[in-house]
Each structure stands twice: as C-alpha cells, then as structure tokens.
Amino acid sequence: MKxxxxxxIPSLICPGVPLDGxxxxxxxxxxxxxxxxxxxxxxxxxxxxQYCGQMDVRRRRNRDALLRLALESGRSVMVIGGIxxxxxxxxxxxPSHALFESxxxxxxNDARSGRP
Amino acid sequence: xxxxxxxxxxxxxxxxxxxxxxxxxxxxxxPEARDFxxxxxxxxxxxxxxxxxxxxxxxxxxxxxxxGGFLTRIIDSNDLENVNxxxxxxxxxxxxxxxxxxxxxxxxxxxxMALDYGLPVTLSGDDSGNITGLAVAKSDSPIPxxxxxxxxxxxxxxxxxxxxxxxxxxxxxxxxxxxxxxSRYCAQMWPNRDNYDNRNSLFMxxxxxxxxxxxxxxxxxxxxxxAVGS
Numbered sequence: 001m002k003x004x005x006x007x008x009i010p011s012l013i014c015p016g017v018p019l020d021g022x023x024x025x026x027x028x029x030x031x032x033x034x035x036x037x038x039x040x041x042x043x044x045x046x047x048x049x050q051y052c053g054q055m056d057v058r059r060r061r062n063r064d065a066l067l068r069l070a071l072e073s074g075r076s077v078m079v080i081g082g083i084x085x086x087x088x089x090x091x092x093x094x095p096s097h098a099l100f101e102s103x104x105x106x107x108x109n110d111a112r113s114g115r116p
Numbered sequence: 117x118x119x120x121x122x123x124x125x126x127x128x129x130x131x132x133x134x135x136x137x138x139x140x141x142x143x144x145x146x147p148e149a150r151d152f153x154x155x156x157x158x159x160x161x162x163x164x165x166x167x168x169x170x171x172x173x174x175x176x177x178x179x180x181x182x183x184g185g186f187l188t189r190i191i192d193s194n195d196l197e198n199v200n201x202x203x204x205x206x207x208x209x210x211x212x213x214x215x216x217x218x219x220x221x222x223x224x225x226x227x228x229m230a231l232d233y234g235l236p237v238t239l240s241g242d243d244s245g246n247i248t249g250l251a252v253a254k255s256d257s258p259i260p261x262x263x264x265x266x267x268x269x270x271x272x273x274x275x276x277x278x279x280x281x282x283x284x285x286x287x288x289x290x291x292x293x294x295x296x297x298x299s300r301y302c303a304q305m306w307p308n309r310d311n312y313d314n315r316n317s318l319f320m321x322x323x324x325x326x327x328x329x330x331x332x333x334x335x336x337x338x339x340x341x342x343a344v345g346s
Contacts, residue, residue, distance in 0.1 A: 032314050032341065032342055033341030034340040034341055035341060057314050072325060
C-alpha cells in the first residue's frame with residue numbers, strides 16, 4: 001500500500017515572500033501555529049528581503065534542528081524552497097564560512113557553484 | 117563549549133548504561149559503583165566515595181520543601197532512571213533533589229538547560245527528596261517562584277519568556293510571558309498534546325536566548341501559536 005502524505009499542502013502563515021528556489025541568509029523567525037500543520041521559517045537575505053518557507057517538523061526533524069541551530073547561533077543558511085514553499089533542503093555552515101557575500105549585490109544563488 | 121557539555125553528558129550516560137549491560141551479560145559480579153558528575157565551570161571537583169551504596173550518590177542535603185538558586189552539578193550514577201540535581205542556594209547550602217528522568221523527561225531537559233546556561237532555578241521536593249516541581253527563569257533575573265498566577269493569555273502578545281514552570285504531576289507546563297510594559301501573562305501546554313514537543317523546545321530556546329516571542333493563547337490560555345525571533 002502506498003502511503004501518501006496529506007493531499008492538501010497548507011499555505012504559508014507568516015509574512016514575507018514565498019520561498020521559491022535557493023536563498024541564502026539568516027533565519028530570523030520560526031513559527032508554530034494551530035493555523036498550519038507545518039512550521040514556518042522566515043529567512044532574511046542580505047538585501048533585507050524576508051522569505052517564508054514551511055516544513056513538516058515531524059518528518060524532517062534533522063532539517064528542523066539545522067534551522068533552529070541557525071536561528072540560535074546566527075549562522076548563515078541556505079534554504080531551497082519547493083512546491084508551496086516547502087523547505088526541501090537546508091544548509092548551515094560554520095560562522096566563519098559564509099555562504100554568501102554580505103556586501104555587493106551579487107545573486108545569492110551564485111554561492112551554490114562558488115563553494116565546494 | 118555548551119554543546120560540548122551536552123555531548124560529554126550523553127556519552128557518559130551511554131557509557132554507564134553500556135557498562136552495566138555488558139557486565140550483566142558477562143557475569144553475575146556486580147560492577148563497582150561509579151558516578152559521573154557534570155560540574156559547572158569553575159566549581160571544584162570533589163572525590164565522592166560511592167563504593168558503599170550501589171544506589172544514588174547524594175551531592176548535598178536532601179531537597180525537601182522549596183529551594184531556589186543555581187544548579188551546580190548533575191549526578192548521573194548507577195541508577196539508570198534517577199538522576200540527582202544539586203542546587204546551591206544564595207546562602208551557599210547545597211541541596212540535592214532526585215528526578216526520575218524517564219517519567220519526567222521534560223523536567224530533565226529544563227534542568228539540563230538551566231545548568232548549561234547558568235539559569236536561576238527553583239526546585240520543590242517531597243519528604244524523600246524527590247523533585248516535585250520546578251521553575252526556570254531567564255538569565256540575569258531573580259530566583260523564580262513556582263507561582264504562575266498571572267493574567268491568562270487569551271489573545272496574541274509579544275514579549276519575552278521569563279519563566280517556565282513544571283510542577284504537580286498531571287498539570288500543564290506554564291510559560292510566563294512579559295510584555296514591554298512589564299505586565300506578565302501565563303500560557304500553558306499539556307505535554308501529551310501533538311505539537312507540545314516542538315513548541316516547548318521553541319519556548320526553551322526563547323528563554324535561554326532572551327529573544328522576542330509572539331504567543332497566542334486559546335480559551336483555556338492554552339498555547340495555540342508561537343513565533344520566536346524578531
């Protein structure tokens with residue numbers, strides 16, 4: 001029997017631009033509300049834009065732990081948003097190992113190919 | 117350093133468990149009692165003779181009644197279920213409370229965090245020194261009381277989490293929120309609820325980081341939403 005996830009993907013409940021594709025920045029807020037079955041994460045990029053993604057913390061415990069670590073430590077992260085801004089990947093680096101240059105207006109996506 | 121502390125603790129706990137299992141399997145000879153104390157940075161290491169009793173090693177006067185102060189050690193000894201928490205009061209007296217960490221995982225987590233981050237705590241103990249309740253406050257704040265009778269949060273408010281209270285078996289865990297005008301609200305969560313683990317750990321993060329939180333309370337001042345961070 002094929003086990004399917006909930007057919008309805010809940011919509012985002014936090015403000016900000018829906019996360020689509022890769023964004024690098026810092027996690028500034030984590031929201032867990034009865035209004036959504038998924039937790040919401042707010043990631044702020046270097047230009048000040050806030051992106052909102054969502055994720056099922058029960059199924060993605062480790063990814064959730066990474067994003068919490070990022071909020072608590074202020075480390076920079078890269079998150080990749082999929083369908084309905086579902087966080088399908090999260091990366092956290094050491095504090096000295098920035099994922100993106102905070103100065104200059106380069107596309108943060110460049111970090112993907114710029115780093116090993 | 118903080119993370120290291122935790123890792124060390126886990127390793128030691130596992131080691132105790134492993135050692136016991138191994139020796140049970142190998143022979144009937146019971147291993148010598150040993151204890152592992154996790155010390156707060158700067159405290160003196162004392163050699164505790166634990167060879168007399170295979171049970172728990174005491175680290176102070178048995179905790180009876182309500183005592184507030186800072187945790188100085190956590191002693192995880194031969195007993196797999198019970199852990200001793202040593203609290204130092206303002207007068208310098210050491211009290212030792214015992215906690216069953218299997219039935220009170222939440223209290224264990226709170227106390228581990230209190231030791232880890234040096235947060236002020238208040239413990240209440242019964243006649244045998246078992247921990248029956250506790251309150252953990254944020255850093256740089258006075259010793260908390262176990263009281264959580266504040267305004268009931270029934271709407272959405274932003275502030276900082278100043279205290280977490282877990283007492284009386286069968287009652288909810290209470291979170292005290294202080295808003296910018298200084299008023300205090302309490303909200304509660306029942307540990308058997310689905311989203312308790314995630315929200316409780318967000319509350320704990322907010323307490324130790326002293327960062328803004330926004331909480332929504334329901335009809336019974338039950339937490340229906342939490343957002344941590346600016």
